[in-house]
Amino acid sequence: MMRRLGSVQQKIPCVFLTEVREGQSAKRDRQQFQVVATERVNPVALEANIACALATEKLDGTCCYVALYKGQPYLWARLDRKPNKQAEKRFKKHQHSHRSSKGFTWNVEEDFKTVPEAWIPAHRVKHHNGRPVPDELGHIPGWVPVEGDNKQYCWHSAVVDYEVGAALVLRPNADEGDVLEIAAVPLADLVEQTLELIGTSVNGNPYGLGSKKRPVHCLVSHGSVKVTTLPPLDFQQLRSWFHESPEGRVEGIVWHCGDGTLLKVHRHHLGLRWPDGEPCFGNRSVVVRVDWTAEEYTGGKDLFASLSALNGHRFSRLQDIQFDP
Structure with missing residues (x-):
């Protein structure tokens, strides 16, 4: 049986040591510096024996x-607790003059915006005097349960059915590893896992899923999409792989080490654009395995019902999934 992969609860360190350089960040608006990888491998990676780690997309x-909420498995959305405007100004000023967030003092009670009552901090967030401590970005990572009446999380709601206790999960097919499948998976089987919600209305939809008229969203368990063509852990070889290999058209790599350590590299770390051409994930073939009767789902436009009507159907590319008009 495969070991349980690390869940993503906080910022994952880069597999290379990084440095801060002047210039507009490609990732964050209003950030006037970039965090880029150097050619030196992070000692954390060597200590965690990254040579034997599982590389995933x-x-x-x-x-x-x-996680459980009100006694049953629920999907929780990522919600970082962020500083209010005055505290953010003080923090940015400190960052600019020190080129770092080190040495900045927060007053967690007064400096942060309020969050919903059900909000919880992510695992491994440091605490001081019983209160969660912000990370180097000035955020306190955390989670909020996705409830059906919250419009802010309507795309999260589309992939779960709490009455039936299931979620729509996109995963590699057990028999054909290069083929993906969309399946309705019991939420109870996913407890304590972290997953990525991808689809039509998330982050510009780089994988081309669905359309505005018929949006498609699904969850992908972290660590489930393996990368087998990766070169050795060398800055230049990895950069060439991202830049030139068809399999390298991915946002980044996350390594799951045997001791639970997670490490990553993002195209931005290597000075490369994202997306750059068609991502290879959107070009993978997919089979729909949502085999439940329509009566189980209320509402004809429901994504579960729509996918049930396509049960057993195979599409040559993920981005080709279409429903009949």
């Missing part, structure tokens, strides 16, 4: 978590 969506 980093997918471009939004992070989710499955």
